[in-house]
Amino acid sequence: MDSRSSSSGLLPNIAEELSKSANAITQNVLPGTILRLNIGGKSYKIPSEIVLTRRVRSLMTTLITSDHEQRLTMTDAFLEDSQEYYLERNTKITDHVMEYYVTGFLHKPMDACIERFKEELDFWQLDHDNVAPCCSILPAVPKNLHEKEEILRRFSNVAFGDLRRDIYNVLEEPSSGLSAKLFSVFSILFIFSSVAGLILGSMPEFQQDNSQAHFYHLMHLKSTRDFSNKPQKFVPVQEVDNATSSFTYKPTDDPALFLIVMEYICITWFTVEYLLRLVIAPQKRIFLFDTVNLIDLCTILPFYMEMGFGWFGMNMHDRLHTITGAMLVIRVLRVLRMARVFKLARYSTGLQIFGHTLRSSLTELSMLGMFLLTGIVFFSTLIYFLEKDEPGTEFYSIPSACWWCVVTMTTIGYGDSIPKTTLGKVIATSASVCGIIVLAFPISMIVEKFACAQQKAHEEAQVRQAHMAAVAQHYFNNRFARRRKACKEDLAASVRAKLNGTSPERANGSVKSIA
Structure with a gap:
């Protein structure tokens, strides 16, 4: 049989009260003591030494230093078959909490809601400062909110502050x-x-x-099409020349x-x-x-x-x-x-995230520029010496070959400059393959940063909504406190009237006289 304890919503408060007395008996914990927990159907065995060396005051510390009767008040059940204390919590986040006691670093799961993660930290009595720097979203988001609040606070020291705000x-x-x-x-x-x-x-x-306007289009058709082999619906070249000779x-x-x-x-x-x-x-x-x-x-x-x-x-x-x-x-x-x-x-939040990503990716972008510059100079020099003696070549100088190399390494390929020799085509193939490899590494890192920034922006929006909801709730609690108190007094008076068989006015008067 499983012996159930009280509601899990009271567990953090009970643990906080017991943690003070637990600190006094921390020294009396026997070495090698193992705490057996079953969290959401997953079993955990936690050595006491690991927990006590990480954090003195936490729910895990309290469980380690408490006796069996005290643990029953802090857990949802006790499984007699496996001798485990049962807690109905999220196992994904619990895995990271347990990892914190082993490694000393607390990481946030990528697919976990930020509010859900904060609830788990509060349940285990872990401060947000324990979160690893790579996952330090929790301290950063309130800072962003404080910055906006600081901007709004500046209007109190200027003329027409309320209107300007x-x-x-x-x-x-x-x-x-x-x-x-x-x-x-x-x-x-x-x-x-x-x-x-x-x-x-x-x-x-x-x-x-x-x-x-039609002459303007004909002028461009003349330069891009061969009218001699086209149907009669196209204007002949001579007519286009006559029509557009003086047209600018x-x-x-x-x-x-x-x-x-x-x-x-x-x-x-x-x-x-x-x-x-x-x-x-x-x-x-x-x-x-x-x-x-x-x-x-x-x-x-x-x-x-x-x-x-x-x-x-x-x-x-x-x-x-x-x-x-x-x-x-x-x-x-x-x-x-x-x-x-x-x-x-x-x-647009997406454009703002893109701008922040580019600013934070200056190292990757400079590395990409160095790689491209090295490849462009190398391959343009090779293609120049291989193609410069060919009749009708487009590679008449190294700078002109650099333009071809930029187009080739970035896999655009305009086709305005084409190598004619066999070795030139081999060099062009090598430049194209090297360009793909060079672009792949920095771009993948930039995309990863953009995805992380987008995830942070989503979490910031969640925290901002929660913050606004808390402010609104606080406002309504203070705004209508007297009205709710009056309603509660009337409700209590009507209940007492039904129980005592008196009128609500007399019951309400007795309540006010007692108060």
């Missing part, structure tokens, strides 16, 4: 409320609209003068009016959003040098710089095309427009 939650915390979610949705829509307008503005069909088209110089209006609206939204974030920021210097805010600045700065050229009387469509340096600046500014795509990182 509310605006901060709307702008920076999309999950803080309905208004924050709506704001994030509008921001994402403006980002996609701006990028779509930039893409459409490069197409000849979406220019203010789109009458020559600049794809992004004069987009349609609705694209310009959409660009102005999006830039206005981005500008107001950036200035609003800057105004409410409690520490302006930290705000200005934050990565996400620098991206926001790069999305709006090119627009105003191009507008500034017009204010100074410089026509970009005519005069600046004759100035090489100025056109280079204009092209750089237009390329910077695409930085607005990275504004999505503010609302």
